[in-house]
Amino acid sequence: MRLVGSEILMECLLEQGVDVVFGYPGGTILNVYDSLVKYKGRINHYLTAHEQGASHAADGYARSTGKVGVVFATSGPGATNLTTGVATAYMDSSPVVFISCNVAENLIGKDSFQEVDSTGVMLPITKCNFQITDVDKLASTVRKAFAIARSGRPGPVFIDILKNVTAEEAEYEFVPREQHKEKGLLKAIYERDMPDIQKPAVDEEDIDKLVSMIKESEKPLLICGGGVVRGRAHEEFNQFANLIDSPTAVTVMGGGGMNGRNPLVTGMIGMHGSQASNIAVNECDILIAVGCRFSDRVATEPETFASQAKIVHIDIDRSEINKNVRTDHHIVGDAKEVLRLLIERLDQQDHSEWKKFVFSYPTETKYDEGGETLNPKQLCDTIARLMPMDTIVSTDVGQHQMWAIQHFHFDYPGQLITSGGFGTMGFGLGAAIGSQIGNPDKSVILVAGDGSFRMNCHELTTVQYYDLPIIIFVFNNQTLGMVRQWQNLIYHKNFSQSDMDRGPDFVKLADAYGLKGYRVNNQKDLEAAIEEAKASGKGCVIDCILDIDEMVRPMVGGGSHITDFMRI
Amino acid sequence: MEKMTNAKRQTLALLVDNEPGVLSQIARLFSRKGYNIEAFAAGATENPGVTRITIDVLADDPHTELLCNQLRKLYPVYSVKWLNSENSIYRELMLIKVLAEGGEQRNDVMQLANIFRAQIIDVSSTTLTLVVTGDDDKLTGMANILSEFKILEIARTGVVAIERGIATINDESKERGEFNYGKNVL
Numbered sequence: 001m002r003l004v005g006s007e008i009l010m011e012c013l014l015e016q017g018v019d020v021v022f023g024y025p026g027g028t029i030l031n032v033y034d035s036l037v038k039y040k041g042r043i044n045h046y047l048t049a050h051e052q053g054a055s056h057a058a059d060g061y062a063r064s065t066g067k068v069g070v071v072f073a074t075s076g077p078g079a080t081n082l083t084t085g086v087a088t089a090y091m092d093s094s095p096v097v098f099i100s101c102n103v104a105e106n107l108i109g110k111d112s113f114q115e116v117d118s119t120g121v122m123l124p125i126t127k128c129n130f131q132i133t134d135v136d137k138l139a140s141t142v143r144k145a146f147a148i149a150r151s152g153r154p155g156p157v158f159i160d161i162l163k164n165v166t167a168e169e170a171e172y173e174f175v176p177r178e179q180h181k182e183k184g185l186l187k188a189i190y191e192r193d194m195p196d197i198q199k200p201a202v203d204e205e206d207i208d209k210l211v212s213m214i215k216e217s218e219k220p221l222l223i224c225g226g227g228v229v230r231g232r233a234h235e236e237f238n239q240f241a242n243l244i245d246s247p248t249a250v251t252v253m254g255g256g257g258m259n260g261r262n263p264l265v266t267g268m269i270g271m272h273g274s275q276a277s278n279i280a281v282n283e284c285d286i287l288i289a290v291g292c293r294f295s296d297r298v299a300t301e302p303e304t305f306a307s308q309a310k311i312v313h314i315d316i317d318r319s320e321i322n323k324n325v326r327t328d329h330h331i332v333g334d335a336k337e338v339l340r341l342l343i344e345r346l347d348q349q350d351h352s353e354w355k356k357f358v359f360s361y362p363t364e365t366k367y368d369e370g371g372e373t374l375n376p377k378q379l380c381d382t383i384a385r386l387m388p389m390d391t392i393v394s395t396d397v398g399q400h401q402m403w404a405i406q407h408f409h410f411d412y413p414g415q416l417i418t419s420g421g422f423g424t425m426g427f428g429l430g431a432a433i434g435s436q437i438g439n440p441d442k443s444v445i446l447v448a449g450d451g452s453f454r455m456n457c458h459e460l461t462t463v464q465y466y467d468l469p470i471i472i473f474v475f476n477n478q479t480l481g482m483v484r485q486w487q488n489l490i491y492h493k494n495f496s497q498s499d500m501d502r503g504p505d506f507v508k509l510a511d512a513y514g515l516k517g518y519r520v521n522n523q524k525d526l527e528a529a530i531e532e533a534k535a536s537g538k539g540c541v542i543d544c545i546l547d548i549d550e551m552v553r554p555m556v557g558g559g560s561h562i563t564d565f566m567r568i
Numbered sequence: 569m570e571k572m573t574n575a576k577r578q579t580l581a582l583l584v585d586n587e588p589g590v591l592s593q594i595a596r597l598f599s600r601k602g603y604n605i606e607a608f609a610a611g612a613t614e615n616p617g618v619t620r621i622t623i624d625v626l627a628d629d630p631h632t633e634l635l636c637n638q639l640r641k642l643y644p645v646y647s648v649k650w651l652n653s654e655n656s657i658y659r660e661l662m663l664i665k666v667l668a669e670g671g672e673q674r675n676d677v678m679q680l681a682n683i684f685r686a687q688i689i690d691v692s693s694t695t696l697t698l699v700v701t702g703d704d705d706k707l708t709g710m711a712n713i714l715s716e717f718k719i720l721e722i723a724r725t726g727v728v729a730i731e732r733g734i735a736t737i738n739d740e741s742k743e744r745g746e747f748n749y750g751k752n753v754l
């Protein structure tokens with residue numbers, strides 16, 4: 001069948017089972033937007049207020065559903081507006097295919113209107129990227145892009161299509177994704193003219209070695225990382241932890257990889273890790289990290305991290321092994337598969353003594369009860385109590401993010417949507433929008449800071465227009481809290497440029513966007529607002545007033561020993 | 569990047585996709601991670617879709633290993649070999665143009681050329697141009713000696729290298745399998 005490029009693109013999306021696209025139109029991508037009309041009902045396009053919002057929405061969609069997110073943007077500023085979202089997806093290994101169009105072939109290289117070297121810009125922040133200059137290669141490249149985005153360690157892939165390509169005709173045959181491999185359409189990836197590219201099995205000897213290390217261990221500790229979430233290996237991981245009877249620390253990206261209510265959970269680990277987690281790291285005799293990359297926020301001081309332990313690293317990406325900490329043993333493989341093999345070979349262990357020691361330290365931070373104002377834990381606990389158990393929680397970046405991760409319990413992959421690696425303020429609202437669109441039957445909330453919310457609050461228009469029942473909690477401490485905390489502890493209380501002593505009034509802002517706004521500063525009003533919001537079934541903003549000097553506790557300074565807790 | 573105390577010249581051989589943008593992606597990775605490329609040579613291989621790149625970089629051993637790992641992760645990279653000077657052969661080609669006006673000067677240049685097994689490939693009334701191949705030491709040595717004449721121009725290809733004996737960049741290893749694992753589809 002002969003189709004024009006923009007139609008081939010639509011068909012390729014259908015091949016992949018894509019029915020949701022986020023984006024924003026502009027000159028070079030207009031052929032594609034023209035075809036969208038023809039595919040109405042099969043491909044639903046969500047128009048955001050800003051390309052950055054679209055990028056975070058697709059990312060949130062991908063993280064919460066496990067499917068590949070898709071974004072459309074125009075050339076020049078359209079493409080560059082995506083970059084923060086692309087980098088955010090890259091750092092957190094989220095599979096998103098970003099598609100932009102560039103100026104037509106005859107205008108390339110002439111600094112034409114809205115021309116930018118988009119693939120050059122995206123180079124360091126994508127898993128792979130392509131420029132399509134020939135309509136005959138359009139379908140094969142799109143197929144390859146999707147395969148790469150979701151394979152191995154997932155990640156963003158960027159495709160730049162020249163405008164003329166979207167209007168040119170080519171022969172096209174629809175082939176559903178499941179048949180791409182057998183029909184030889186991914187040959188370029190599978191065979192690559194190299195003998196050894198086929199997926200090797202996980203090395204059984206490596207597995208056996210780990211099994212005997214586990215059996216010898218008296219003080220094991222597990223780390224649940226983002227790889228467990230991306231690999232949807234939570235059931236296996238829980239089973240594994242239960243079998244070893246091992247205390248388990250959870251990284252920011254690992255939230256939902258381990259059942260948050262499992263009594264083995266020691267809480268978060270690292271800079272804002274619980275005492276139980278961080279002390280266990282220091283005392284354990286074997287540390288098994290699954291799908292975690294020992295970032296500087298986890299291994300605050302790599303040389304002394306888990307110094308008494310044999311460190312075992314299980315990861316799908318070989319380049320993570322020995323990158324940040326030196327390991328004693330590693331297994332390269334998909335978390336689900338590796339854990340399954342381990343479970344088969346292990347019998348029930350018992351580490352009561354060691355657990356007694358670890359859990360003699362707190363797994364969660366305590367706050368004074370019964371104060372006049374809301375405290376962060378009270379706020380999180382109340383939200384958690386009144387919202388359904390499986391509510392998806394999207395966050396922005398700062399103190400509120402840490403509080404949310406410390407105090408909510410996440411039970412399944414995709415329940416916590418947060419920018420862990422890149423720490424992108426303004427991520428949360430877009431991500432919540434994508435999560436709600438991907439999960440229409442679930443409740444979705446956003447936990448935002450007042451600073452972060454200001455960054456992209458224009459996406460309220462998207463919430464309103466598409467009638468998304470997202471409840472937005474602004475943890476409003478009238479400051480860039482995390483910055484203030486550092487200034488408080490490290491910069492001698494020199495609160496430079498961190499006060500948010502200015503508008504807008506978030507209740508009025510919500511109103512301007514056609515959404516209901518509430519302001520609450522005590523338990524009773526908070527509960528009433530949540531109940532009303534739930535009952536309304538509409539999106540809304542609940543502006544929750546917190547004390548300006550609340551801190552995230554505990555805290556270990558960057559570069560310090562993991563048990564070197566600051567006095568706060 | 570942290571300071572490296574034991575940095576030395578290391579040679580890496582890569583097989584990569586022969587596609588636009590790949591060379592810049594490789595080169596970018598070095599600068600992004602804070603390394604300066606000392607030499608870079610790229611050319612065709614026995615396989616039409618595949619380019620071989622040889623890169624010399626100043627780094628200590630642990631950082632070189634990290635760098636290899638980051639390179640292996642790149643999608644268009646098939647294979648990376650960190651070459652060991654004991655069992656590899658290194659060659660580079662240099663063109664060097666010197667000013668040699670009088671008969672005496674010409675004779676001296678030609679004699680030196682002989683010693684280095686260089687050939688004279690261009691002659692004009694005032695210049696001689698030589699071509700020489702060898703490893704870095706030989707080429708640098710010859711350039712140093714010729715500098716007693718006036719050197720007008722030097723062009724070097726950058727080093728290429730290959731292992732001795734049956735070993736090749738395509739050899740299977742467990743590590744190589746592990747790196748490819750993550751690149752596989754579904």
Ligand SMILES: Cc1ncc(C[n+]2csc(CCOP(=O)(O)OP(=O)(O)O)c2C)c(N)n1
Pocket residue numbers: 396397398399400401423424425426448449450451452453475477479480481482483
């Ligand atoms: C885009 C971006 N700019 C700057 C920062 C640096 N930063 C990290 S946390 C933070 C403060 C966040 O303030 P707010 O959103 O109000 O949250 P709070 O810490 O008060 O809970 C800042 C400025 C960042 N992470 N992202």
